[in-house]
Amino acid sequence: MTIEYATPYRSRSHIPPDLGRPYFVEKGQGDRAHLFGDLFTIYAGGEQTENTFNFFTCEGPKGDVIPSHSHPDTYEVFYITAGAVRLFVEDTEGEQYERLLTTGDFGFVPKNCPHAYRIERHHSQIVGVAAGPGGTFERFFESLGAATLDHGLPRTPVVPEPHRFGTVPQEHDVLFLPDHRWRTAG
Amino acid sequence: MTIEYATPYRSRSHIPPDLGRPYFVEKGQGDRAHLFGDLFTIYAGGEQTENTFNFFTCEGPKGDVIPSHSHPDTYEVFYITAGAVRLFVEDTEGEQYERLLTTGDFGFVPKNCPHAYRIERHHSQIVGVAAGPGGTFERFFESLGAATLDHGLPRTPVVPEPHRFGTVPQEHDVLFLPDHRWRTAG
Secondary structure, three states, X not given: OOOOEOOOOOOOEOOOOOOOOOEEEOOOOOEEEEEEOEEEEEEEOHHHOOOOOOEEEEEEOOOOOOOOEEXXXXXXXXXXXXXXXXXEEEOOOXXXXXXXXXXXXXXXXXXXXXXXXXXXXXXXXEEEEEEEOOEEOOOHHHHHOEEEOOOOOOOOOEOOOHHHHHOHHHHOXXXXXXXXXXXXXX | OOOOEOOOOXXXXXXXXXXXXXXXXXXXXXXXXXXXXXXXXXXXXXXXXXXXXXXXXXXXXXXOOOOOEEOOOOEEEEEEEEOEEEEEEEOOOOOEXXXXXXXXXXXXXXXXXXXXXXXXXXXXXXXXXXXXXXXXXXXXXXXXXXXXXXXXXXXXXXXXXXXXXXXHHHHOOOEEOOOOOOOOOO
């Protein structure tokens, strides 16, 4: 038995739009979005948790470091369930850290800490939780990128038009840091 | 490089006690506790997220259905990263659901919904997030069970003394439902 719902985000979603309903989502069947070369899949968000937390996955090809950014009001978990991901984080005093995370490893990025990552093996997967006192921001990926019904990675990278970087990220507590540099060895 | 901290919960922990510090935890190295036959491992909690969310894993042997319970103020995620787990949930109108979840599958239990699970394969692992507007309650496992430095399952089940069920669960937003019955097929 699979129940599908019409929600503010999808005409057919496995995530119920109303609060208080138990639900199940099979692997890969969450609300999906492509952004750059990656696939993001949302399994729960603010509507289901009274805005306390969300739950999503990120899959991407082995590639370059993603754009550095920070979240003024959001704490973020990186939990690796497949492959290998190098996480770069800077604390609020300017100290930089870099760590290769593999299956079962965990990284925590507090609010206001610049961070980025580089997927270092094909078929890697990150489980993410990103939330803070101001709420959750799991719809950033489809707002800046594109909602999709596909299950795989984008065939060609989904690169937002430049002017959209001026408004969309801020609405989702994302602050891109184009001048940021990683001085760590990696 | 591995940093260890003294915290309110452990004399040596990989989770920093102060807010705002980035950190990394290798697989299995979070704060561990045994309760009944299971191993719970905390990777983040309320102190790290301004009480918005936590992140933990649960591993256990193939076994019986755990005691049914609900959380008056807590939403809970069950995300399976290994093995197979049967999740039982009842909604607030009394409708019961049962689903076998395997690697990559997701289940969501809203507050006030009675639920239980049965681990159906040895070496299964559940990733959990449990939080709500009232905060997070990740220290329930070691408060009712026992903190441990071991990495594996308990050699013998950690069964709390009966009188502790009268106080500890309530302090962590856990309401045991000893008379609850699952009418689902499983």
